[in-house]
Amino acid sequence: MPHLTLEYTANLAIDPAAALTAINAAAFDSGLFGEADIKSRALCLGDFRTGVQTGARAFAHLRIALLSGRSADERKQLANAALAALMATLVPPAGHELQLSVETVELDRASYAKAVVHG
Amino acid sequence: MPHLTLEYTANLAIDPAAALTAINAAAFDSGLFGEADIKSRALCLGDFRTGVQTGARAFAHLRIALLSGRSADERKQLANAALAALMATLVPPAGHELQLSVETVELDRASYAKAVVHG
Amino acid sequence: MPHLTLEYTANLAIDPAAALTAINAAAFDSGLFGEADIKSRALCLGDFRTGVQTGARAFAHLRIALLSGRSADERKQLANAALAALMATLVPPAGHELQLSVETVELDRASYAKAVVHG
Numbered sequence: 363m364p365h366l367t368l369e370y371t372a373n374l375a376i377d378p379a380a381a382l383t384a385i386n387a388a389a390f391d392s393g394l395f396g397e398a399d400i401k402s403r404a405l406c407l408g409d410f411r412t413g414v415q416t417g418a419r420a421f422a423h424l425r426i427a428l429l430s431g432r433s434a435d436e437r438k439q440l441a442n443a444a445l446a447a448l449m450a451t452l453v454p455p456a457g458h459e460l461q462l463s464v465e466t467v468e469l470d471r472a473s474y475a476k477a478v479v480h481g
Numbered sequence: 482m483p484h485l486t487l488e489y490t491a492n493l494a495i496d497p498a499a500a501l502t503a504i505n506a507a508a509f510d511s512g513l514f515g516e517a518d519i520k521s522r523a524l525c526l527g528d529f530r531t532g533v534q535t536g537a538r539a540f541a542h543l544r545i546a547l548l549s550g551r552s553a554d555e556r557k558q559l560a561n562a563a564l565a566a567l568m569a570t571l572v573p574p575a576g577h578e579l580q581l582s583v584e585t586v587e588l589d590r591a592s593y594a595k596a597v598v599h600g
Numbered sequence: 601m602p603h604l605t606l607e608y609t610a611n612l613a614i615d616p617a618a619a620l621t622a623i624n625a626a627a628f629d630s631g632l633f634g635e636a637d638i639k640s641r642a643l644c645l646g647d648f649r650t651g652v653q654t655g656a657r658a659f660a661h662l663r664i665a666l667l668s669g670r671s672a673d674e675r676k677q678l679a680n681a682a683l684a685a686l687m688a689t690l691v692p693p694a695g696h697e698l699q700l701s702v703e704t705v706e707l708d709r710a711s712y713a714k715a716v717v718h719g
Contacts, residue, residue: 363701365661365701369522371522378647379647379649382647382648382649383649383652386649386651386652387652390651390652397651397652397653398650398651398653398655398657398697398699399651400650400651400652401648401649401650401659401661401699402648402649402650403607403609403645403647403648403649404647404648405645405647407522407524409497409498409501409522409523409524410501410520410521410522410523411498411501411502411505411520411521411522412517412519412520412521413505413509413516413517413518413519414502414505414506414509414516414519415516415517417517419517421520423484423520427703434591434592437589437591437592438591438592438594440592441592441593441594442594444594445594445595445596449596449598453600454598454599454600455600456600457600458599458600459517459597459598459599459600460597460598460599460600461517461520461595461596461597462595462596462597462598463482463484463593463594463595463596464593464594464595465546465588465589465592465593466589466592467588467589468589469703469705470675470703470704470705470706472672472675472676473672473675473676473678473679473703473704474679474701474702474703475676475679475680475682475683475701475702476683476699476700476701476702477683477687477699477700477701478697478698478699478700479687479692479697479698479700480692480696480697480698481691481692481693481694481695481696481697481698488641490641526641526643528616528617528620528641528642528643529620529639529640529641529642530617530620530621530624530639530640530641531636531638531639531640532624532628532635532636532637532638533621533624533625533628533635533638534635534636536636538636540639542603542639553710553711556708556710556711557710557711557713559711560711560712560713561713563713564713564714564715568715568717572719573717573718573719574719575719576719577718577719578636578716578717578718578719579716579717579718579719580636580639580714580715580716581714581715581716581717582601582603582712582713582714582715583712583713583714584665584707584708584711584712585708585711586707586708587708
């Protein structure tokens with residue numbers, strides 16, 4: 363951990379590699395995590411819908427899953443830093459409203475299982 | 482929020498746009514959310530497995546993530562309404578057993594970060 | 601439930617069907633679940649990043665979502681069994697460090713909605 367999952371709608375101009383680099387840097391700069399523990403992925407959403415009206419809308423959402431035990435302040439600061447990294451990386455399509463959001467969620471520490479193997 | 486994520490197995494006949502329209506309408510009709518806040522996506526599962534036996538099986542699962550603070554009754558009613566919308570939209574393949582499920586999960590309100598930008 | 605979601609980076613040699621068969625068997629052998637209730641999917645991560653340094657890295661992560669009410673011991677044993685199944689199935693690419701992780705998370709039982717239909 364942490365596991366970072368960035369979802370973005372397919373109408374959004376984005377360089378996924380640059381976005382992941384930016385959010386990983388934000389996570390690393392928080393000082394909360396070991397460098398190699400930060401694992402992120404980006405998922406392009408081809409089928410999406412916002413609300414019930416028609417309109418030019420896009421969204422991106424980042425989920426940060428981290429082991430339980432961080433303080434509320436640490437989680438809030440981490441989310442804010444990741445949001446800032448996203449805002450610096452993503453460009454809304456012309457004429458579109460882009461919603462950006464970041465959530466943090468705790469992983470259950472007691473049952474978390476992990477192994478590292480080398481090829 | 483809310484964030485709705487519909488997963489469906491690739492052997493299921495589905496119009497993702499119609500399914501998202503139906504579940505967004507169910508979420509909006511609940512009266513719990515602002516119209517533009519309802520953000521949904523559909524993911525087709527190409528690699529899936531049910532159980533350990535062979536058999537003609539399909540499933541669809543909807544995850545509704547909403548900010549903490551809704552009552553248990555509100556969450557249950559929302560899940561039931563979304564399930565009804567899915568049942569009206571999805572058709573099981575001939576000879577298949579189709580499992581439909583809906584979960585609700587709370588987003589941590591204290592650390593949730595959001596911004597809206599216009600292109 | 602349970603819902604099992606296996607994510608794996610695209611640089612990892614994997615037979616998704618074999619991996620899902622292995623983790624479903626581990627879940628079934630736990631004795632905690634009905635056979636047909638075990639629903640798993642595998643997602644290949646084409647856009648991913650580990651840490652902030654360059655390096656030959658891969659990861660796979662399994663999320664096991666199960667209805668609330670299992671004991672901490674049951675969850676830990678289930679995660680360990682699933683991790684063992686993954687380790688027996690996945691092969692790290694030559695020269696790569698492969699991180700494998702398993703989390704368990706509870707589904708809210710009160711609002712969980714489900715239906716089974718036959719085509």
